[in-house]
Amino acid sequence: MTVTLNLALAGLGIGAVAALAGLGLLVTYRATGVFNVAFGAIAVFAAYVNWALAVRNHWPVGFAALFTIGLLCPVLGFVLDRFVFRSLRLRNAGPAESIVASLGVFVLLIGGVTILWGRQTRLDAPSLVPRRTLRLGGDVVVRLDVVVDVAIVLILLLALLVLERTRVGMLARAVVENRALAELTGVRADRVSSLAWALGATLAGLAGILIAPLVRLDPFGLTLAVLETMAVVVIARLTRPLWVVGSALALGVAQSEVTRLHLPGALGAVVSALGTNLFVVALIAVLLIVRRLEDAQRPDAGSTVGLATRGDLPTPRYWWLPATTVLAVPLLFSRESLVTAQRVPALAIIFVSIVLVTGYAGQLSLGQAGFAGLGALITAKLANGSMPFAGQIPSLVALVLAVVSAALLGFVIGWPAIRRRGLFLALATFAIAAVASKFVFDQPYFTNGISVPTLTGFRSARMFYLLELMCLGIALLAVQNHHRGRLGRSLQAVRDDERGALACGVNVRRLRVWTFAVSSGLAALGGALLSVSDRSFDATAFDPIIGLIWFAAVVVFGIDSATSALLGAALIVFLDSVHSDISSIVIGVAAVTVGFLPGGLLYTVRRVAVRLTNNVVGAEFAGRRAAVAGEPSLRLSPAGREIARRLR
């Protein structure tokens, strides 16, 4: 009984932090309509700054925290709103674009943290509250910081509930419901958004500083820990603060209680992972099982059209030349450089799998890292003979089997996941990757003593590189077959207008699951090759956070262009070989400016080139773009915008 009570009280600590993070996310979403995926990164950034000030620069702990939460975070939130999200808002950009922009912020902040403070784990995060315990009678004890955290959450919840009923709260809701109309009645909508962003960032920062001493300070692990708390916001259907707090505290307590169970074997590994990752399980359960979730979303939430190229530039005659050159040149390299270059085709295969599922089929899928990791792991296990119920299998066959089983898994998971659209699909796929990472890749039970095989017949660096090129060729062919002919047309139709496609008899759901499965298989292929070229299975190489960076990279280079994905992969491998974290900074900066680069970097370059060489084409192009966006090309007053909206 006492143990149960003590564990419950301890669990309240994590629960309270989850509630704080969730409330921050909720405030921003409700006031601006942007689901700020970067909140996890803001939290981690704040935690690191706080740590650096307090531990490295020897500021007093309270002072460092005050500076971080009181000044740095609000300013950060304000800057993000003003310089990243306002332009998207003005363009009436879809949710997919705001997700990508906040992913950009995410990648940028995480990249900044790793460059400034390294990737190693640190255990000396300062605690705001003295580490003391209170005795509540008998053997029941509770840590002081838990009491303080819960108190903060409850006060905040009360404040929010009151705020909802005041003028400010009403204004905020009015702005989300109908921005133009709210502006028409004299609301300063931009101020409301700035305020909400500042508040959201502050809460994220507070959560980061509070959670750091409870978990530990490392850029990926801590970020994931914070991101997992998204579960409570989804449980609250993105709307209800009371539910956020209630479910956060309940999950925190439940998670703490799970740590009592000790079981042997695979089950034990899973249960012990539950003790630190119940939130992500809740996230995936809600997203896959609950039937009606979409109510809170905008009807166009699934649209990724804003990210895609318009397909209105003529294909250049020698379009294949740059990519082929980039791939062929490493064959002339020395062995050592060739080994580095081996990452390029592998990464390119993963990237084209993202092009397939998001670019061609229009589904936001953030979980490719999970399937890549599974591909690597299954290949290694089958080739080692350490897979249960299977003997040792020749390594090439193992590779093929791994790809097929990842595709089948994608099929099985895809079936329920595919009901979701836009944001919720993105979260569901991310949760899949997080579960794969936490429950499989991070569990010694599954990954201890794994040695990655060299592929029979392709042992030398050059032969292996050629094999990779062959695999890439097959992958490209498969992906291209999803971009032409009947299949290509159907997918494009679904991406353009789902109800129209349904009315034409296109079996949308079947196509969705299919592309999800094929892209899972391709990701597994890329992941397996990646681990063979690395000569080891490294769980951090398939961290879900890495998956987010990959996704942002593909969008930046051009979400619906396989060529761009290929060149992007080469660029990233090159940058990484120069300095390990440069690439995430580059990707982050580009993703933040996604509002100005529709269609991605390569497409923008081509567009500018076309415009420079031929002004007539440029003018025609601009006219067409305006027509796609469904917006008249003239500038409208708020009243005019409202009228235009009504008319549409």
Add this chain to the structure above:
Amino acid sequence: MTASIVVPALSARSVSVRLGDALIVDSVDLDVPSGQITALVGPNGAGKSTLFDCLSGALPAESGSIRLDGRDVTRSSPDQRSRLGIARTFQHVSVFPTLTVEENLRVGAEHRENLQLLRALFRGRRADEPRTPEIVESVMQRLGLLGLRHERAQGLETSTMRLVEIGRALCTRPKVLMLDEPASGLDDAESDRLRALLLELASEGLAILLVEHDLTLVGEVAQHLCALDHGQVLASGRSAELLALPDLVSLIGGTRSRRAAR
């Protein structure tokens, strides 16, 4: 005119649709006979488009049944219904903006059978159905779209987009064609052509259901009329007889002059 007994191609029996808490369509009975044009009229917000969505499967019916050629399709998905022979257009034009006109029609034409995905994965374009180009060609010819075949739909004028949408629907080789305000955004000459097209299609045996605010156009083409208000059928029967009732016409709130149509 002599009354003839026609078997309805599409028939709805006490169909209701609920959106949120509101009953938007309230036990509606509707018959759409082959070879004739049936007009669905009513003031704004009457529930006409919602009924369309329900008949085409985009929205589930809360109760009631929908039959196509005697076959119960109440539970079928929209794509199944399309394959069975219900084609429709949308009030807000729905074309595939990044596809060309020809490709738009092809998507309509090539989904009578489910796609063989594995074949398409390995064979790409060679897995296409051989019959599609013929169908697309004849529909484009009929609608005068041949000159625009390689244009992307996104740059077209609204009236042309409507035509593309109708063409796409025709390419599915439907038994029932449902058009939601096809004349809106069309000028006089264009709606004259539309009228001729509708009459021609009906004479070929197609069952047509038409939502239209322009009662002049309705009077000219439709044999049957169903007037909807607040989700309920106010009146249904021969359009000539119903349109002669001034009370009904003013209640419907439709327009008489073609130019005033939305």
